[in-house]
Amino acid sequence: MSELNLILIGPPGAGKGTQAERITQDFRLAYISTGDEMRAAKETDEDVRRYVDAGELVPDDIVCKVLFKRMDAEGDDGFILDGFPRTRPQADVLNEALERRGRRLTAALLIEVDDEVIVQRLAGRRVCKNGHPYHVDYNRPKHDGVCDIDGLPLVQREDDQPDTIRKRLRVYHEQTEPIVDHLDDQGVLRRFDGTRPPGEVHDHIRATLATLRLEDQL
Numbered sequence: 001m002s003e004l005n006l007i008l009i010g011p012p013g014a015g016k017g018t019q020a021e022r023i024t025q026d027f028r029l030a031y032i033s034t035g036d037e038m039r040a041a042k043e044t045d046e047d048v049r050r051y052v053d054a055g056e057l058v059p060d061d062i063v064c065k066v067l068f069k070r071m072d073a074e075g076d077d078g079f080i081l082d083g084f085p086r087t088r089p090q091a092d093v094l095n096e097a098l099e100r101r102g103r104r105l106t107a108a109l110l111i112e113v114d115d116e117v118i119v120q121r122l123a124g125r126r127v128c129k130n131g132h133p134y135h136v137d138y139n140r141p142k143h144d145g146v147c148d149i150d151g152l153p154l155v156q157r158e159d160d161q162p163d164t165i166r167k168r169l170r171v172y173h174e175q176t177e178p179i180v181d182h183l184d185d186q187g188v189l190r191r192f193d194g195t196r197p198p199g200e201v202h203d204h205i206r207a208t209l210a211t212l213r214l215e216d217q218l
């Protein structure tokens with residue numbers, strides 16, 4: 001069976017990490033989040049810290065280097081990329097890198113949510129150190145303040161403050177949204193309504209991926 005090579009795209013807080021966790025389990029894919037990678041990198045790299053904490057994009061060359069190192073370490077059983085590509089140059093570099101490795105993008109899953117919903121959602125997001133996302137109202141852990149998966153304490157991300165959230169939304173509309181049309185032209189774009197409850201969004205994505213796999217086998 002051919003591999004599923006997926007990217008998740010959408011504004012910050014659309015639910016990409018939440019869906020990635022579920023899809024990874026459904027299809028046993030390698031999960032690579034450039035946001036998680038950059039949060040790890042900022043612990044030792046002051047430049048990366050400044051960009052991430054300000055809600056700005058880390059320069060393409062830094063993100064690409066980290067990403068391709070991870071992709072090569074993961075092997076070729078299929079992947080789900082969360083938070084990459086975020087600029088047109090990143091999209092081009094990804095295509096070239098996949099081509100060089102004899103692979104191709106199966107689908108780009110776009111999760112759509114309006115800005116006002118995002119601002120309210122991200123104020124209630126809580127994450128553990130490994131990046132597993134929860135919400136104080138919409139996606140509560142079994143025990144308050146503790147991650148279901150690894151038992152670590154849940155905290156608020158530094159960039160989930162109202163001003164930084166608005167900044168990240170501006171960056172998304174200016175730098176990332178333009179690549180949606182490009183992905184559509186490539187014929188890989190699939191759109192999902194991210195305002196539906198997490199389980200419903202997941203059902204829609206799973207059904208789409210199951211169909212894509214069947215079509216691939218025909």
Ligand code: ADP
Nearest residue numbers: 013014015016017018125133134135138139198
């Ligand atoms: P992203 O990875 O796109 O930044 P997350 O998956 O971290 O987004 O989700 C952002 C916040 O919204 C989290 O607190 C998460 O629990 C919550 N969330 C995710 N999907 C939904 C949904 N469909 N409806 C309501 N809240 C959601």
Ligand code: AMP
Nearest residue numbers: 034035038052056057058063083084086
């Ligand atoms: P995320 O967890 O996806 O919301 O990403 C958090 C932060 O990491 C972003 O605001 C950026 O500063 C940085 N980042 C993540 N992915 C990328 C990317 N593809 N390009 C540039 N910066 C990124």
